[in-house]
Amino acid sequence: MKNIVVIVVTLCLVACGDDFLNKTDPATLVASGFYKTEPQARQAVNGVYGQLQGIISSQWLYNEFITDNTTLHFNTGDRGQGPDTEALEFWQVNSGTLNIATLYSSIYLSLVNINTTLSKLPAATFDAALKKQYEGELRFIRAYYYFLLVQYFGEVIIITEPLVTPSEAYAYERQPVDQVYELVLGDLGFAIDALPATYDAASAGRATQGAALTLLGKVQLTRKEYSAAITTLRRVTTLGYSLLTDYADVFDPQHKNHAESIWEIQFQGDNTQGEGSNFIYTFAPLYSDGSVIHFPGQNGGGWNIPSRDMIAAYEPDDLRKDASLKEGYYNQSDVWVPVPFINKYNHPHTIRGVTNDNWPVLRYADVLLMLAEAINEDAKGPTQEAYDYLNAVRDRAGLDDLSGLDEVSFRAAVLHERRVELAFENHRWFDLKRTKTPEALAEFLNAYAAVEKSNPTTDRGGIPYTPGDYQFSPYEVLFPIPANERRINTKLSQNTGYN
Template sequence: MKKYKNRSFIKIGVMATLALIIISSCSKDFLDRPAQGQYSEGDYPFSAGSGAFDPAIFEAYDALRLYGVHSAGFQAAVSIRSDDADKGSTDADGPSTRQFDDLTLTSTNGLTNGMWLDHYTMINRANLVLDRIKKDQSPLTPQAVKLSGQAEAKFIRAYAYFMMVRYFGGVPLIDSISTDQVSTSNKPRSTPAQVYTLIESDLQFAAANLPASWENKFIGRLTSGAANGLLAKVYITQKKWAQAKAAANQVIQSGQYDLSTPYNTIFGESGENSKESVFEVQASATPSETRRYGVQSSANQGVRGTGIWNLGNGFNVPSALLNATYEAGDPRKARTFLFAGGTSIYNEPVPANLPNPIYNHKAHTSPSYRARYLDNFGYWMNVRILRYADVVLMYAEASNEVGGTVNTQEALAKLELVRFRARGGNTAILPIVTTTDQEELRQAIRRERRVELGMEYDRFFDLVRWETVGPVLRAAGKPFVNGRDELLPIPQAQIDLSKGVLTQNPGF
């Protein structure tokens, strides 16, 4: 499967670059562009399975790989801020990341400003796709191609805003291309409710108009399952339990996904785009282009050693508190924790003398791929954003919250699906959960989310939506302040650019 991804996403990168060249040659102003899509039968250039909008669509996908979207700031905000991870690396390294760990964030933190900018880059690229499709008047462009392109763009825009509203609260809503740069840079913050309304609308459209799957040459493109899965997470974040259950059920009933991929396999190169994968950011490499089409995610978390063990920056390391959460004998712990002095999933002896005693095993790259690309830093590794196990656990949680005998039994059944896979045939571990008490089952599902999805970018947001974030993080030794630390500060640089139109979050 990796070979398809490499070929298609190298092509995507080239096409996206060409698209930018064409755009920049049309006008000095990126937002000032002519009408699109005027083709005749003699010059219509797109073969079956692709369309007139693919270069712009692929450029929107490319934004998912930006540093401010899925690298250091992302890991710091969703993982290091929580009780599941520590900053890692060395004491002197990463003062901006240290602020996330210690909850001492300021409005001048460089990572948060990069996150703001790169998410709006993603939103702008999605809006550009929608603008092009809206302006297309060619009778040769199939309506299905237009709808699918709009759906991909709306998913990407919705995902960007979903991350932004959870990071910053209400943010400016920019849902169209405008030539008036002053009005867009000085746009005030919308309310979180307004942001969620757009997110839900975009994902509902995406779910209705994306295909269930793509042919192999387009592996990794968004599907209706991805849209419904993300929609379930959007609903569950807002405690819309019935809607969350229904959206998760759409994914389950689609038949496109299952839990057949062994837990040990999911996170390595061979597990990319498996039956477990609902939405993952695609990365790629060749021996001559090891980083250009990649993501600096594994590199940021890789073992910080020397020689062949110089694999990355060593940030975002699993915490002792996460370690203590696993039930006795749970095999998932070994795939999450890479211990100094231990052995990797690839049977490599790990040096004992490393800056940190533990690293994120899920971010560890295969030595065969390092040899193939003559590079240690793993830019080719996909980033798993939404797995099928997550969807199943959201269904279980929503069912339990809706309540009633039938829903309780459904919640137990879905919880057991995840534990059955984790058990790996060993009936002596991970006993079947049988409680029908709503609170006991609630805690069992929450504990299962923590260990199944350990180091996978959900813990902080889960704590916030469960309204337990303050007590949990203070118990972990973090000076969490309720009403302040649920959100990140609005970057001061953006407030200054807006001439004060943007307002700061409380406490910063």
């Protein structure tokens, strides 16, 4: 981990140099004295990887919590999170929702560092091949960020050069979705050519050719370019990835960066260097008092709780269920408490609040299921190849092979399989958006909401739902542009349905 994560503020400290009396224009954002040598460039690239930790740690809000997969352990004694965090669960988001503003600004903040480093690499004085690799890594991460942005917000600002003065930011306008995807596709094309298939163990976690190909295939699938997605994703199957035998091992910190892992965000626990994760502290139930997180008196945040609907999605004897979630726990008095929680990121650790779990972003099971989906859509029905990919994932889960399905039922089977295979890994929201029209998605989510409201996953202590809770409209497939961004840049338009 320490090989690829450097606290970003270090870049500023090194760039300032020892001659702190040699002042530059305080309105200028880009320092010119850094990025010249390989260690400096590596430090800058590592800083970009470091920013991924914060972004991925909150992504559950926007990709799981907003869907039918998860809900919350309702906190009857503290309603302070109602207008912000709970707004995502209950589809009460507006342009003033703080978490939406944080999502938007955190991605663009990282893009600043990416664009600055990319602009400096051509003048750097080290090996051209290594410079190309660094450029490939940066452009891969930029493509990933812009894929997130276009999925969350639709039209967005495109920035590919560093800003020299703050006032320049006020001149940008949102660009059409197709132009955003042009940037994504261009960056991924470069990354595929520039990145190696593998690294040595010390560089584990860096973006690879396989990661770039997988993300490209996902983008093509999202754009319904099925033939192109098939060609791209088949390339991934030739790169040596394979499914692990035991599903639980995919998430075990003892098996990081394994044969199934294509790209995972690196965290390092069991020390106080500030690079640990803490997912289970967010996901464990409230009042669990050391029964889930095994430190005396330790409670969880009660967020991202598996819904009853999610629990019921598992087929009988699905081996993935126990590794993915628990339906409750025994408290310190040995009494069963029926509050479910995510178990994928629940592993022993030595320091309270510091876990060693990485976060899987792209893995081989995802590739196989995307291939099955793309082939079914392209061929207007499942071929044997599509069944082979789908059933390989089911076989590991201990489930029977599927056969005899038509195009529509196979499509539904793949979406279901993605839900349980990739549960709580931040795929569900984009899967639903990709496979349903806004109107169909609204109908689907409102049907789920009616059931959840009638029988909530966790007790609400008699507190009723508000009139707007769990009412999803088609326009909400996109998030609003944050109000504070529109105040400082009046050229930014708002998405339909929001003020």
